[in-house]
Amino acid sequence: DAKTTQPPSMDCAEGRAANLPCNHSTISGNEYVYWYRQIHSQGPQYIIHGLKNNETNEMASLIITEDRKSSTLILPHATLRDTAVYYCIVRAKGNNNNDMRFGAGTRLTVKP
Amino acid sequence: DGGITQSPKYLFRKEGQNVTLSCEQNLNHDAMYWYRQDPGQGLRLIYYSQIVNDFQKGDIAEGYSVSREKKESFPLTVTSAQKNPTAFYLCASSILLGGTGEQYFGPGTRLLVL
Numbered sequence: 001d002a003k004t005t006q007p008p009s010m011d012c013a014e015g016r017a018a019n020l021p022c023n024h025s026t027i028s029g030n031e032y033v034y035w036y037r038q039i040h041s042q043g044p045q046y047i048i049h050g051l052k053n054n055e056t057n058e059m060a061s062l063i064i065t066e067d068r069k070s071s072t073l074i075l076p077h078a079t080l081r082d083t084a085v086y087y088c089i090v091r092a093k094g095n096n097n098n099d100m101r102f103g104a105g106t107r108l109t110v111k112p
Numbered sequence: 113d114g115g116i117t118q119s120p121k122y123l124f125r126k127e128g129q130n131v132t133l134s135c136e137q138n139l140n141h142d143a144m145y146w147y148r149q150d151p152g153q154g155l156r157l158i159y160y161s162q163i164v165n166d167f168q169k170g171d172i173a174e175g176y177s178v179s180r181e182k183k184e185s186f187p188l189t190v191t192s193a194q195k196n197p198t199a200f201y202l203c204a205s206s207i208l209l210g211g212t213g214e215q216y217f218g219p220g221t222r223l224l225v226l
Binding site for chain 2: 093
């Protein structure tokens with residue numbers, strides 16, 4: 001699985017959009033980009049995933065660059081409850097053997 | 113409600129003692145996983161299982177053992193050979209074929225050594 005690079009921490013004002021970047025310059029053609037988040041002392045929670053098209057669900061939007069070497073997770077209206085560590089992971093969808101490669105992630109702090 | 117349960121939430125281990133962490137899922141998922149998380153770190157894979165009575169070592173299997181006698185259950189034993197067991201342990205499950213690739217996580221068990 002391709003490795004990812006994320007900033008260690010970010011702040012965001014409550015009500016504003018939170019844009020979390022992820023670099024994955026060695027991503028392969030069959031690898032998807034997954035985002036999870038982990039609120040303190042809880043299990044990680046799936047947010048969204050995509051291959052090459054932008055994706056949106058009730059939680060967030062995922063923007064993947066045309067060359068697929070980077071992506072951005074967007075929380076459109078961040079709330080205090082969005083304070084968490086956000087993990088960007090790239091892996092082939094059918095690869096269940098050594099999942100998931102969670103790095104240190106980005107610690108997002110939403111401030112009032 | 114479908115989901116993954118882990119018990120206990122907190123577990124204390126004495127030196128030289130084996131302890132077993134429980135993980136149960138009612139999602140009818142084929143694959144199950146155990147991860148370890150140290151403070152401020154990401155998750156590291158200990159063991160995974162894709163089918164009953166079969167499991168594979170992950171990146172940090174030394175000092176741990178698992179069993180998969182039932183599809184719903186994947187208990188993890190932290191043996192006395194694990195010299196630094198204090199950590200947050202997370203169990204997960206996923207659909208093996210045809211799914212989105214998403215893993216569903218339990219609430220975790222925090223293991224502390226006395």
